[in-house]
Amino acid sequence: MSARVLVVGDVMTDVIVMPEGPIVKGSDRRAKVRSRPGGSGANQAVWLGAMQAEVVFAARVGADDLHMYENYFRGLGVIPMLAGDRELPSGVLVTIVDPDGERSFLTDRGANLNLSSADLPGSLLDGIGMVMASGYSFFAPGPRAAVQALFAEARARGIAVAVDPASVGFLVEVGPAAFLDWTAGATAIFSNESEAEALTGVVGYAAQMRALGKRFETVLIKRGALGAAIGGRDGVRVELPAPRVDVVDTTGAGDAFAAGFIAAQLAGADEAGALARGIAAGAKAVQSIGGQPG
Template sequence: MTGRVLVIGDVMTDIIVKPEGPIVIGSDRRAEIRNRPGGSGANQAVWLASAGAEIVFAARVGAADKVFYENYFRGRGIVPVLGGDPDLPSGVLVTLLDPSGERSFLTDRGANLNLGPDDLGEDLLEGVGLVLVSGYSFFASGPRRAVQALLSVARARGVAIAVDPASTGFLDEVGPHLFRNWVGEADWLFANESEAEMLSSEADFDARMRDLGTQFRHVVIKRGRFGAVLGGKDGVAVSLPAPVVTVVDTTGAGDAFAAHFVAALLGGADGAACLSKGIAGGVEAVQFIGGQPQ
């Protein structure tokens, strides 16, 4: 596979809250609170660029932040194509970290909800070998229609499509069958274990892989500390473990995994090597606070 990667997804400001202990309802709890650039699409774009891939990133932000974000992404080696929303501010995500590094989220998607056809023109596909779409882009009707239209053009042009479901919470709200209909056929699925379980009605792991493989030519399931697997309609093809590391924050680990996998794929690596690179990216991401490489 050759060409640039077009990433479509959210831009968010991540507010990361790490309390010293359990939340005290109606009172105070000391906490470490940090702001970081984030958003599933933005994280993937930055990780991909850091891995050496050529990236175009399409998204929507608050008009007041447009120049700031354009400069930020250019500084990371990314070509930004950002719409500036006059009505909604840029998205914000509050992440609550527990002592194990697991996360809970409070999400205000802001301007991301107004991503539309004007933000996703067909010219974005020029020189692109793969489109990587965050599942968040399917959960609101306006962005969904815009993304579906661009993916239809990508399919007609033979451009590969990769989808990251992004959120079990939103998947549960809309239902897996509807989400799969929205997405349509694609070349790659990057799902974590919970997302894969939710998207397939199969209880057996290998059967689940085969089920997802009827829609997605290649299926990658990220299993956190247990590593990752690659397969498709014939079941599991490759399974690799993850090394044991100290987990500080799992924010962006799945984005880092997908980015390093895709970067290796663009470099001509085989499935096992891509899986290994993806695991290494995820391992790197969990060892510091924030969803983008330091």
């Protein structure tokens, strides 16, 4: 298997809002407000680059931002294959972080909504060992068709395909059956317990893993502070705890986990070793603000 990974997903500007207490409707609340690059696909690509993995990132941004983003990703060890959109600006995500680290999101996906098959030609797969796609790419018709075509080409070439559901809210909105149909043929899924429950209708990561294993060869379930597990239709094969750390911001922790796991796997690690590296990356991510390594 080639050690190069292709990531497909959103590029966003993350506006992170950390109020000092509960938001007061109709009045003020002091808060820290920070702006930095983000987006599920972008986060995964940058974390992979930080782990010295060979990573290609395909996405769509506002035309005015194209060169800025190309330089940004190159500087972080990522090969950018970006398309510039002249109709819509780059996406923006407002993240409101509660004092306990829990997050709420306001999303304007912008140019990401116009991702097309022309942005994802089959040539992107040359020399690729794995394709990783963010679930956000499946929640709009145009990007969904483009990613599904890329998945089909990857499967025809024998390239492993992984997907991250990305959003419980969007899963509930479109319906779990639709999402599972859209991602048919993916070989692996990276899901947290809330996403897994939405997709399967069952509670408990072991039961969720068996249910998702009927659709995906490999199932990874992220359990936050409790660690993570990997398995399939026969249940859990390996589960490991997470280290205790001070949580500052959980934005991008799942993206870091996926990157850590994939980087380790492409480097030849077994499932336990790859799971451990994924957990370590997720733990590192929650200790700083933003979804990308500082």
